[in-house]
Amino acid sequence: MPGYPQHWEADILLRDGGTARIRPIVPGDAERLVEFYAQVSDQSKYFRFFAPYPRLSDKDVRRFTHHDYVDRVALAVVVRDRFIATVRYDRIDESGRPSATGTDAEVAFLVQDAHQGRGVASALLEHVAAVAQERGIRRFVAEVLPENRKMTKVFTDAGYVQRRSIADGVVHLEFDLEPTAASLEVMRAREHRAEARSVQRLLTPRSVAVIGVSRQESSPGRALLRSVLGSGFTGEVYAVNAKAPVGTRLDGVVLHRSVLEIPGPVDLAVVAVPAQAVPAVVAECGAHGVRGLVVVTAGYAETGAQGRDRQRALVRQARAAGMRVIGPNAFGLLSTAVEHPLNASLAPLLPQPGPFGIFCQSGAIGVALLEAVHRRGLGVSSFASVGNRADVSGNDLLQYWEEDPATEVVLLYLESFGNPRKFTRIARRLATTKPIVVVKGARHTGSLPPGHAVPPTASGLRDATVDALFQQAGVVRVETITELLDTGELLARQPLPAGDRVAVVGNSDSLGLLTHDACLSAGLRPRPPVDLTTTATGEHFRVALETALSDSAVDAVIAVAIPPITSPGLALPGAGPAADAVGAGDDPALGEGLLHAAATARRLGKPLLLTHLALTELSEVLRAAEDPLPAYPAPERAVRALTHAVRYGQWRRTAEAAERHARVPELAGVDAPAARALVAAALDTRTATAARTQPGGARFTLPEEQAAALLGHYGIEVQRALPAVEEEHAVRAAARLGYPVALKATATHLRHRPDLGGVRLDLPDEEGLRRAHRELAALLGGAARAELVVQRMAPRGVDTVIGAAVDPAVGAILSFGLAGAPAELLGDVAHRLVPATDLDVAALVREVRAAPLLFGWRGAAPVDTAALEELLLRISQLLDDLPEVAAVDLEPVVVAQRGLTVLSARVRLAPLPVRTDLGPRSMSTL
Secondary structure (H helix, E strand, O other): OOOOOHHHOEEEEOOOOOEEEEEEOOHHHHHHHHHHHHOOOHHHHHHHHOOOOOOOOHHHHHHHHOOOOOOEEEEEEEEOOEEEEEEEEEEEOOOOOEOOOOOEEEEEEEEOHHHOOOOHHHHHHHHHHHHHHHOOOOEEEEEEOOOOHHHHHHHHOOOOOEEEEEEOOEEEEEEEOOOOHHHHHHHHHHHHHHHHHHHHHHHOOOEEEEEOOOOOOOOHHHHHHHHHHHOOOOOEEEEEOOOOOOOOEEOOEEEEOOHHHOOOOOOEEEEOOOHHHHHHHHHHHHHHOOOEEEEOOOOOHHHOHHHHHHHHHHHHHHHHOOOEEEOOOOOEEEEOOOOOOEEEEOOOOOOOEEEEEEEEOOHHHHHHHHHHHHHHOOOEEEEEEOOOOOOOOHHHHHHHHHHOOOOOEEEEEEOOOOOHHHHHHHHHHHHOOOOEEEEEOOOOOOOOOOOOOOOHHHHOOOHHHHHHHHHHHOOEEEOOHHHHHHHHHHHHHOOOOOOOEEEEEEOOHHHHHHHHHHHHHOOOEEOOOEEOOOOOOHHHHHHHHHHHHHOOOOOEEEEEEOOOOOOOOOEEOOOEEOHHHOOOOOHHHHHHHHHHHHHHHHHHOOOEEEEEOOOHHHHHHHHOOOOOOOEEOOHHHHHHHHHHHHHHHHHHHHHHHHHHHOOOOOOOOEOHHHHHHHHHHHHHHOOOOEEEEEOOEEEEEOOHHHHHHHHHOEOOOEOOEEEOOOHHHHHHHHHHHOOOEEEEEOOOOOOOOHHHOOEEEEEOOHHHHHHHHHHHHHHHHHHHHOOEEEEEOOOOOEEEEEEEEEEOOOEEEEEEEEOOHHHHOOOOEEEEEOOOOHHHHHHHHHHOOOHHHHOOHHHOOOOOHHHHHHHHHHHHHHHHHOOOEEEEEEEEEEEOOOOEEEOOEEEEEOOOOOOOOOOOOOEOOO
16 A cells, blocks of 8 residues: 655645645544534535534544545645545446446545635645546546535536536536646636735735834834834734733834734734744744734745755744745835735835835845835835745735736846746736736856745756746846836836837937937837937927827837027927027926827827936926826936837737637647557656656657657658668668668767768769768778668758757747757757747747748748748647657758758657646645
């Protein structure tokens, strides 16, 4: 009998944002089970057993706590070491009798009445279904009384394919456990609601306790207490100091010695005690029913292995008591909501309300962001600086900000990913309605700041992979904190540009030219600058800018300005006499003209931004106006922000089109069952030609014949290559394949390297083949001769490279490039996440810089890109269908005017699936 399945344990989030733990029931749970059952109502017991069943007998208790973890399995949901729900399945045969060989199982749930409506049963169903599938069960059956509508709804809403019948007054349900698109959508919708709600609970507490408040003015606890009090928080505020004399007050708040002494409920506890005191504090918070923790205490994973163990223990302890954790080593969180203002951070002041939701992993960066946002007068909706990010992560905040109407733009400072695959999924959905702007640290070092809670595979993501992840998710990636705020300000305060056509208008020819050049360098399409000369008034600016904005051939306008110069008597072309240039030197007049134009820009739905020199006071006035105008003190900053807005707008339009039109087509010639059988046989017998351990597990390279066969099951033909060790072998191989042929060496250092002399192409007949064989044999020597092969010549075309690899953190990534120098020397390779749609692969082919070679560059005939896109879709489907496939490399793929030829293929397998984020909902336990 299998031992205790530790991997079935999981922390989960419930519908209301609370946490719980799912684990198998064991014999030692007898007392917990009896206590649990005693708190279930008679009606719920009747629904479970179809008869009055007031108490469990000793036989019942033994039956429900002793399982074999194969044919009989029971799971419990545990909060504060008490059961709140259970589920059990028993394997049965087709007639409904117990069976050790059946693929069906009868399943039944029981949830305490006080916890019904929290999504407990739905979470249990996901986990018990995954357990059952692991044990070879393919279908659940359930008997439910018609009046038990809550349980019937759990099954009905799960999204599985089900059959339903009624007999003898009982509803009989059957449903297959194979995940469907509907069941995955249901699971992720529940995940979204639970995670959003859990963050909302942290940001909108009714009461806050600061634990570790000291008399010392500079202590973190004292600063945190003053932050909460100074934020205008409308709920109850408590302070805790374990050594405080009874009745002591600090900052007008009575000190308590323990959370347990606080007379009322506490929703949020801010913990600022030494690390060794944290476990006792967390235990007291759990016992008092606290909902969430902000742990600013340091001394955890950032200090090494022992600290990492303390961090894991902290998270386990908090979740077991139903609490989520910001931190440890956190700077804190805040909200500017008028009805729920909160500053539970080390920031001395609560920012003004504004459109930005901000997340960062660094306290120092968090301070800089808050200061810069305040200086620019931008404002914040909510902010979290989570330190080691052991529990609450950026993904959780993204789920919340999607629902938060006060958040219009999301700004992220990231140094690592806990779950990049999940980040991509959430960000892609959020970015269709709200911009996400990210600056990522540790871009080139390959190392992370100490304390980051990430799986090993996520910590080592290549930057190209991160770029692909951001690009496909519609995330705007910037290089610096300044650029983060520049771009965020434009996206928050101006409409998205409809295209990349830019008008530059201003009173400085030189500044206009610099702006024009910056636009060209960024890939935008600027018009020649319109110079109003230095005598331009605010009215001249208004007229010229509104004229540019009204032009249907303009998508965005950049105003350029320097301090005006008074020059009486000058006239501007097309603008009428300057009339002694009254007000030409008056900054308020210039500002008035710009603000009039800003109102016009908003009405027309076009962005208008200003780049200026020496007009700092004016830029502050423009930012504070009703129709605020982003102002930048350098043209390159303005252009970079606009470029990001242009590209994001293009992605939004593409995403909207993809939502309507993108599809994963049905591909002919795919035999997935045969492919699965081939993979299973290859892994079971270890018939790989080589094996080596890599991050994510041992990977095995399939022999070429098996690789070709696997690809053939997906309609991908690999050009045969026959061995040609001796000259006669080559002649016989060519006779089988047909002339013309190629003779080439397959040694790793010679593959696809005609420049090294290991290839002879277009051999038209036997005589030419014999001569080429003798030449290569002499050149390479006896050892290399064993690696000579003969292959039929492919039609001429463009050599390309197609690859796909599975990163355990991100999932499968599809790659494309042109063979040779473009991909190998210049890194000209594009990436997309799998599964890819038809629109994804079309963009992938066109994204590489060398793509013009495919479409008839310099008069050459274009090649068959439709066949190329179909091949990419087939590889995508193969990776999506077969999680054991770790990598596929096709090199070269010769794309001709009609059709294509795969000349070489390599496939690597992993004995265990290497993907994450595919199972039932659970919280990370890093």
